Amino acid sequence: MDASLKTLLDAVAADKAKLDAARPLPPHTLASLREKFTLEWTYHSNAIEGNTLTLRETKVVLEGITVGGKSLREHCEAVNHRDAIRYVEESVAKQEPLTEWQIRNIHMLVLKGIDDGEAGRYRQENVVISGASTVPPDFLHLPAEMAALVDWYEQARAMSPVERAAELHTRFVKVHPFVDGNGRTGRLLLNFELMKFGYPPAVIRKEDRLDYYDALDEACVSGAFEGITRLVAESVQRSLQTYLQVLGLRT
Template structure:
C-alpha cells in the first residue's frame, strides 16, 4: 500500500495539518500508521466527513464509525466524474434485474435470476405461474415509479406508499393500495401485526417519527416498524424495500439490494427487533449493503 504524509493529505483535502493530526489521533482516518510523532496515511484514504453533517442527529456511539465511513464514501463518490446517460441506464438495468429477482424471491417467487431478466424483457417462462410473471412486471413498474419520485424529489407520504403498493400488487386488483381490513399473522413470526383499525393511525404516526437519526438507522427502524404494522394484506416486504431505496436515492445514495441468499439474516433482524427491541442487526445489515454499493461504484469510477 502507498502512503502520504500529513502535509500531502493537507494539500489534497484542503484542510490544515493540525486538523489532520487531530483526526489521526482520534482514529477518524482509516488505515493510518503512526511512526513516532508522524502519521502515514494511505493514499486512497477517504477525506473524513465534516462532523457538521451529523450535527442535530442522535448517533449512538456504536454506529459513529460506520456512519462516518459511509458518509465519507458518499462524499468521495459525488466528487468523481459524472456517469454518462448510457452508463446510468446500464447500471439501472442491471440493478433492476437483481433487485426484482431478490425482492420477489424473498417473498416466495420461483423465477430464477435469468428467468426474471427474460420476463423483464417481455418473454414468458414455460411452466412458471402467471402470478410469478405478474410480480416481476409489478415490481418493475413500482421501481420506475420510485425513480420518477426521486427525479421530482417527492417525499415519502402515505399517498406515495399506497401508489407503490398498487403497482406491486398488480395480480390482486381489489387489494391494491388499500390498507387491510382484517387481522393477519406473519408465518414463522411471534409478532402480531397491528389490528386493522389501528393501521391508519400507526402509519400516520410512523411518518412523523425518527427524524433526528442518521439516514441508515432511520431507514432500518422505519423498515422494521413498517413491517410490524403490516399495513397491506400482501406485498408489504416488497413495498418496504422499495421505500428504503426511494429515501436513499433522494438523499444522494445508491439503492441497495437485500439478497435472497441473506434472507435468514434478514429475518433474524426482524425477530431481534420485535422480541428484544434491538435494531442493531438491521442497522448493521443495511450499512453493510450500503458500503458494498458505494465501494462498487468507487472502484469503477476510480
C-alpha cells in the same frame, strides 16, 4: 450504537463521499448501473418472498419474454416490481415527500394484476406473520398506525439516511398494513429513503434472508435497530463499491 456499527456507517459515508465527488456520472455508465440494480433488486426482493424465477429468468421477463413452467403471478411480480422501482425513482427525482398516499401507490404497483381488490388498500382483517414473534396491529387501528409512522418519519430528520431507512422499513413491516406485498413494499420504502439522499439502492440478497428476518424480528420485539441497520448498511456498502469499481474509484 456499538463501535463496529459506527465504523461501518463511517465507511459507508466515506464511499458515498467518493461517489458524490465523481458526479455527475457519465450517462451511459449511469444507465447501465441503473439497469443492473433494477434487475438485481427485483430478483432478490421477489426471491425473498418465494418467487422461483432465477436472475436470468427475471432478466428475460423484464425484456418481455415469457418463461415456460413459471406462473403468471411470478411473471407479474417481476414486471410489477420493476414498475414500482420506476415510480420510486420518479418520486425521488421530483423530491416528493413520503406520504401514506405514496405508500399506497407503491403497494398498488406491487400487487397490480395479482390482487387488484387489495392493491393499495389497507387490510380489512387481522393477520399473523409466519415465523415472527410479534403480531401486527388490529386492522381497525391501521389508519392511526400509518399516520403515526409518517409522523415518526417526519420527526426523525436528525438520523443518518441509512439508520432512518432501516428503521422506516422495520416500523412499516411491524405495522404490516396490507394483506400481501408488505415485504416488497417495505424494501421499496427503504430504498426510497436512501435514494433521496443520493445513495444507490440497498439490495438485500436472497442468501441473507434468514439474517434479514432475524434482524427484523429482533427490532420489532425489542426496539433495538442495530442488527437491521448493520444489514442495510452492508447492503448499501456493496452497492456503493459496485458504483466505485465501475467508475475506477475503488481502492
